[in-house]
Amino acid sequence: xxxxxxxxxxEFSSLKSLSKEELLNISGCKTSxxxxxxxxxxxxxxxxxGVYCVKDGICKLTKLSANxxxxxxxxxxxxxxxxxxxxIVNEAVNLxxxxxxxxxxxxxxxxxxxxxxxxxxxxxxxxxxQMAHDLKESDNVIVNMAQKSVKQxxxxxxxxxxxxxxxxxxxxxxxxxxREDYASVVGTATESxxxxxxxxxxxxxxxxxxxxxxxxxxxxxxRIE
Amino acid sequence: xxxxxxxxxxEFSSLKSLSKEELLNISGCKTSxxxxxxxxxxxxxxxxxGVYCVKDGICKLTKLSANxxxxxxxxxxxxxxxxxxxxIVNEAVNLxxxxxxxxxxxxxxxxxxxxxxxxxxxxxxxxxxQMAHDLKESDNVIVNMAQKSVKQxxxxxxxxxxxxxxxxxxxxxxxxxxREDYASVVGTATESxxxxxxxxxxxxxxxxxxxxxxxxxxxxxxRIE
DNA sequence: ATTTAGATATGATATTTGTCATGTTTTGAT
DNA sequence: ATCAAAACATGACAAATATCATATCTAAAT
Numbered sequence: 001x002x003x004x005x006x007x008x009x010x011e012f013s014s015l016k017s018l019s020k021e022e023l024l025n026i027s028g029c030k031t032s033x034x035x036x037x038x039x040x041x042x043x044x045x046x047x048x049x050g051v052y053c054v055k056d057g058i059c060k061l062t063k064l065s066a067n068x069x070x071x072x073x074x075x076x077x078x079x080x081x082x083x084x085x086x087x088i089v090n091e092a093v094n095l096x097x098x099x100x101x102x103x104x105x106x107x108x109x110x111x112x113x114x115x116x117x118x119x120x121x122x123x124x125x126x127x128x129x130q131m132a133h134d135l136k137e138s139d140n141v142i143v144n145m146a147q148k149s150v151k152q153x154x155x156x157x158x159x160x161x162x163x164x165x166x167x168x169x170x171x172x173x174x175x176x177x178x179r180e181d182y183a184s185v186v187g188t189a190t191e192s193x194x195x196x197x198x199x200x201x202x203x204x205x206x207x208x209x210x211x212x213x214x215x216x217x218x219x220x221x222x223r224i225e
Numbered sequence: 226x227x228x229x230x231x232x233x234x235x236e237f238s239s240l241k242s243l244s245k246e247e248l249l250n251i252s253g254c255k256t257s258x259x260x261x262x263x264x265x266x267x268x269x270x271x272x273x274x275g276v277y278c279v280k281d282g283i284c285k286l287t288k289l290s291a292n293x294x295x296x297x298x299x300x301x302x303x304x305x306x307x308x309x310x311x312x313i314v315n316e317a318v319n320l321x322x323x324x325x326x327x328x329x330x331x332x333x334x335x336x337x338x339x340x341x342x343x344x345x346x347x348x349x350x351x352x353x354x355q356m357a358h359d360l361k362e363s364d365n366v367i368v369n370m371a372q373k374s375v376k377q378x379x380x381x382x383x384x385x386x387x388x389x390x391x392x393x394x395x396x397x398x399x400x401x402x403x404r405e406d407y408a409s410v411v412g413t414a415t416e417s418x419x420x421x422x423x424x425x426x427x428x429x430x431x432x433x434x435x436x437x438x439x440x441x442x443x444x445x446x447x448r449i450e
Numbered sequence: 451a452t453t454t455a456g457a458t459a460t461g462a463t464a465t466t467t468g469t470c471a472t473g474t475t476t477t478g479a480t
Numbered sequence: 481a482t483c484a485a486a487a488c489a490t491g492a493c494a495a496a497t498a499t500c501a502t503a504t505c506t507a508a509a510t
Contacts, residue, residue, distance in 0.1 A: 063364055063365075063367075063368045065368045065369075065371075065372035065373070066372070066373070067372055067373075069372055071367065071368045071371050071372055073364050073367055073368070084357075085357045085360050085361065086357075088350075088353050088354055088357040089354055089357045089358060089361070091361075094361050094364055094365075095364065117346065117349070117350065117353075118346045118350075119346075121342065121343045121344075121346065121349065124342070124346065124349040124350075124353065125313075125342065125343075125349075127353060128313050128342075128349065128352060128353055128356065129313055129314055131353065131356040131357065131360060132309075132310045132311075132313040132314045132356065133314060134360055135310050135356060135359055135360055135363065136310065136314070136316075136319050138360065138363035138364070138366075138367065139288055139298050139319055139320065139363070140288075140319075141363075141367050142288075142296065142298055142363065142366050142367055142370060143288045143290045143296045143298070144290075145367060145370035145371050145412065146290070146296050146370050146411070146412025147290035147291070147292055147294055147296055147412055148290070148291070148292075149496070149497095150496080150497070151496095178457070178458090179457075179458065179459095180457080186371070187370065187371025187372055188497075188498085189497070189498050189499075190457095190458090191458095191459085191460085191497095191498075191499080191500095192496090192497060192498070194457095194458060194459060194460085195459085195460080195497095197458095198458095198459070198460085210457095210458095210505095210506070210507085211457080211458085211506090374466075374467090375466080375467070376466095403487070403488090404487070404488065404489095405487080413467075413468085414467070414468050414469075415487095415488090416467095416468075416469080416470095416488095416489085416490085417466090417467060417468070419487095419488060419489060419490085420467095420489085420490080422488095423488095423489070423490085435475090435476065435477085435487095435488095436476085436477095436487080436488085
């Protein structure tokens with residue numbers, strides 16, 4: 001079993017303040033897991049007995065709305081933890097996590113996290129910082145949802161994915177979402193998302209090949225009203 | 226100067242895990258402040274050197290959107306802390322705080338908070354819990370904004386204010402918001418908010434007297450589609 | 451290579467929401 | 481009590497978005 005201490009992901013994650021001994025403890029009780037594209041890591045309402053540390057791959061966090069549609073609340077990458085929020089308040093998770101490509105995750109049991117929170121104030125602080133950051137992001141999302149048009153939201157989603165997750169050798173976005181997923185990110189009907197993407201394509205702001213999307217003109221997307 | 230130890234607000238707030246000594250320290254360096262209805266406590270972009278503990282009154286947290294409209298992100302009551310998020314990540318505040326009625330707040334300097342975070346893991350834990358809770362709330366708001374109609378959002382806002390902040394002897398909501406504020410809570414045009422409220426009134430779901438609103442039929446509001 | 455379900459695309463139309471104009475009511479200051 | 485400014489209200493219309501229908505494309509399974 002690989003050691004957490006040597007995991008490249010560690011330096012990006014909230015785990016960076018843990019000492020060698022603490023990391024060894026985690027290594028000893030963690031379980032690695034491979035998750036295939038499309039598979040569910042956990043589902044809204046489930047109780048988790050620990051957190052997942054994302055070693056590789058990308059997943060979406062979704063929440064089921066009253067009208068039966070899924071809303072994508074966040075995209076999660078390498079280095080992020082999954083499930084820490086619900087662990088801390090000791091509740092069932094409020095979001096579902098679904099892999100968007102093949103993933104490598106490590107499951108770290110609850111007790112391990114709590115004992116480190118209790119004994120290592122730097123770790124607590126990092127966790128606090130992570131949550132404070134997430135909270136700020138959430139505030140931004142709320143304002144965007146409330147005040148911007150579908151076109152603007154979709155343009156921003158494309159820019160966000162472009163800059164945060166990067167592109168492959170051909171220039172296509174590394175994160176591949178279905179049109180339905182895009183609709184679910186910006187909170188609109190699938191047809192509306194398709195229409196707006198078609199328009200962006202006509203205007204040369206993006207190019208597509210199947211479900212792969214290439215962002216040609218970030219500045220142009222920023223100017224969308 | 227009044228002592229934090231005796232402050233009724235303490236038991237509701239994240240400060241509840243602090244020891245007598247820690248509270249005495251805070252008492253010694255805190256400053257009490259009276260804030261009048263409509264006054265700004267802090268503005269988006271400002272740097273805070275501490276947090277505000279709300280002793281009495283209600284305020285709104287708003288964020289200016291790119292189109293120049295304010296979005297109300299959260300309503301804050303007795304017992305809540307203001308500014309802890311920005312303190313923890315050491316950034317300027319991302320929201321403005323404006324009093325909705327006369328308020329009593331205490332300002333607690335940064336160092337005091339940090340030293341307690343470092344030395345009292347229960348306090349850190351309470352802070353984490355508070356943020357985890359806020360994060361869950363934010364997720365819910367995001368989904369509602371993205372998936373529900375203005376009518377539904379306004380109905381839910383009324384229910385939320387009704388149940389969370391209560392009513393006066395005559396049955397009117399304790400929190401008095403202008404129509405513009407309601408629009409800003411649900412993310413719509415002021416005229417739209419006015420129209421929907423008028424409709425709710427016609428349907429007998431609410432009653433109004435000036436800007437005061439009485440919720441007559443919570444169940445009816447829940448059924449709004 | 452063929453099939454076929456699912457995804458993407460687009461038109462037609464309905465519904466929701468925003469904007470502008472204008473009138474009325476409320477509120478607070480004098 | 482009076483007045484002005486702000487808040488509230490409502491109509492008419494425009495724009496954005498959703499919904500339904502249907503056609504085409506794509507990718508995975510046989």
